[in-house]
Amino acid sequence: MDSMVTFDIVISNDLAEIQKVKESFNQFAASHDVLRTLGPKIAIVFDEILSNIISYAYRDEKRHEIEIGVALLVDRLLLKITDDGIPFNPLDRKPPDTGLPIDKRTIGGLGIHILRSFMDEVSYQRRGENNILDLVKILEPTTEIS
Amino acid sequence: MEINAAKDNDIWIVGLEGNFDIASANPAEARLTELLDEGGLKMVLDFSQVPYIASSGLRVLLKVAQRLKNDGGMFGLCGVNNTVGEVLEMTGFDKILSLYEDQGRALEALA
Numbered sequence: 538m539d540s541m542v543t544f545d546i547v548i549s550n551d552l553a554e555i556q557k558v559k560e561s562f563n564q565f566a567a568s569h570d571v572l573r574t575l576g577p578k579i580a581i582v583f584d585e586i587l588s589n590i591i592s593y594a595y596r597d598e599k600r601h602e603i604e605i606g607v608a609l610l611v612d613r614l615l616l617k618i619t620d621d622g623i624p625f626n627p628l629d630r631k632p633p634d635t636g637l638p639i640d641k642r643t644i645g646g647l648g649i650h651i652l653r654s655f656m657d658e659v660s661y662q663r664r665g666e667n668n669i670l671d672l673v674k675i676l677e678p679t680t681e682i683s
Numbered sequence: 684m685e686i687n688a689a690k691d692n693d694i695w696i697v698g699l700e701g702n703f704d705i706a707s708a709n710p711a712e713a714r715l716t717e718l719l720d721e722g723g724l725k726m727v728l729d730f731s732q733v734p735y736i737a738s739s740g741l742r743v744l745l746k747v748a749q750r751l752k753n754d755g756g757m758f759g760l761c762g763v764n765n766t767v768g769e770v771l772e773m774t775g776f777d778k779i780l781s782l783y784e785d786q787g788r789a790l791e792a793l794a
Contacts, residue, residue, distance in 0.1 A: 555705060
């Protein structure tokens, strides 16, 4: 039987707000042993996704809300990020050529590449006025929710 | 992120403390640029107090590395933990940057 613990946080489109999400996740992770070692990787994932949305998703100067949902199941961690920015599927981005010499390297696409490498599944959907990004991290099968 | 810089002969040794992420990348870039403008063509970044790095931090590393390469300088990182090492590896940055186990080895290599 699956048990599930969740938490949600809503932030505004301000880069300084990303820290709040990381702190909330750290608190959540601290009470669930299974997440402890994942902390830095999930922090990077939040950094990449949220900075991308806040920097590029909005065509006006208004305040927007970004919803972050976290769910911990017995064998997986689910993240859901919802924003009302312009339609944008980050997974459409061409993967970076990580084999180029230093003078030819650029930074484009690296963030998405990192989060795809850290997570087991990443999917995007546009629903109404929202971009929804769902991410899954499979946890070790022997671990238990404490 | 805290940044502490000292010069050992002609080598900048820069200790970083904190996460190298979207919040710290711009101030870090400004500080490292300032140091290079002050003079010196060699720089070691000590990552032993850096829990993780995001792509915003990689952008700064690339910028410094490209500048030093163009100017005929040397650039190295030392003391990266597993998380930082993994990010450098998956992005191919471990191939374009010089990584050393600790400050001592980095200084030896850049001397």
